[in-house]
Amino acid sequence: FLLTANYTGGSVSVHPVGRDGALGEATDVVRHTGSGPDPERQEGPHAHMVVTDPGGRYVVAVDLGTDTLHTYRLDPRTGTLREHARAATRPGAGPRHLAFHPSGRHAYVVNELDSTLVACGYDAREGILTPGTPHPTVPRTGRAAPTERNYPAGVVVSPDGRFVYVSNRGHDSIALFAAECGGAALRPVSVTPSGGSYPRHIALDPSGGLLFAANQKSGTVTAFRVNRRTGRLTPAGAALAAPVPVCVLPV
Structure with a gap:
């Protein structure tokens, strides 16, 4: 079905x-x-x-x-x-x-x-x-706080269950949380710019080594390398141009 x-x-x-x-x-x-x-x-x-x-x-x-x-x-x-x-x-x-x-x-x-x-x-x-x-999913105060209303969109879990990622539309970022106590508790770790505007969807490749963000308003799909130990993201090359990307499915 x-x-x-x-x-x-x-x-x-x-x-x-x-x-x-x-x-x-x-x-x-x-x-x-x-x-x-x-x-x-x-x-x-x-x-x-x-x-x-x-x-x-x-x-x-x-x-x-x-x-x-x-x-x-x-x-x-x-x-x-x-x-x-x-x-x-x-x-x-x-x-x-x-x-x-x-x-x-x-x-x-x-x-x-x-x-x-x-x-x-x-x-x-x-x-x-x-x-x-x-x-x-975004800082509430300080210079990193959103200047416009934020709308979280996607949520994905790393294959080993240690990390959870959330895309933030408006703040244009990807929030990282550590899943602790066997997954029962969350601890905020970092917030990384998505490399584009309005990241509607995020996805991990099957290995968990790469994360992709579909930035709807900027017309780009950005890729990040995932640090397996810390879960943190670093940009992986130039963004891919795509008209109004709303979903990305690594295979």
């Missing part, structure tokens, strides 16, 4: 994948309900991401409009979703994307509207997420 988060409609859809790779008609469309305190961005539900958990047992949908993380069970016979649990983030946080720790016992949620990253405990048996303390 192919799972899709539909932002404007605030729903999650399911399509069967045929043996030839073709998609069939939707077997289910689940519409979220509710709203949040931000009248411009949270007037209704906005499902921003849907992903299966590492064990393939549950489906997690992240809703920016309602500050909610939904956990579903997918029926493999009928292709229908049944809600299993919900977890609430801080009101007005605007959860956007989620990435699991390699252990499967933790997940990290980046919040677009309040520029924070939250480590969540995850009970893989029960499919329950437990959000922890929010951490700012």
Whole structure:
């Protein structure tokens, strides 16, 4: 099955994948309900991401409009979703994307509207997420603080589970956090310029040695070498020109 988060409609859809790779008609469309305190961005539900958990047992949908993380069970016979649990983030946080720790016992949620990253405990048996303390993704004060509103976008975890990266649109940077206590705790390490404007998406290559940032407004994709010991980033060559890049997928 192919799972899709539909932002404007605030729903999650399911399509069967045929043996030839073709998609069939939707077997289910689940519409979220509710709203949040931000009248411009949270007037209704906005499902921003849907992903299966590492064990393939549950489906997690992240809703920016309602500050909610939904956990579903997918029926493999009928292709229908049944809600299993919900977890609430801080009101007005605007959860956007989620990435699991390699252990499967933790997940990290980046919040677009309040520029924070939250480590969540995850009970893989029960499919329950437990959000922890929010951490700012940009400096709050000083010369490095944003001069315009910041919107965090992507979140990725290093293959060894030691580091978490977040892209900051507005601040035009990539925040680095150390994942400590087996992934349960986050410690801010550094904030590196993305090398372009509005880094909407970031991705690590399969080895974890390179990180790529799709800078939407500057029309560039920048590459960084990852220090395996510290997690810190250093530029790796000239940027690649690309018209309005919003996603990069290393293979």
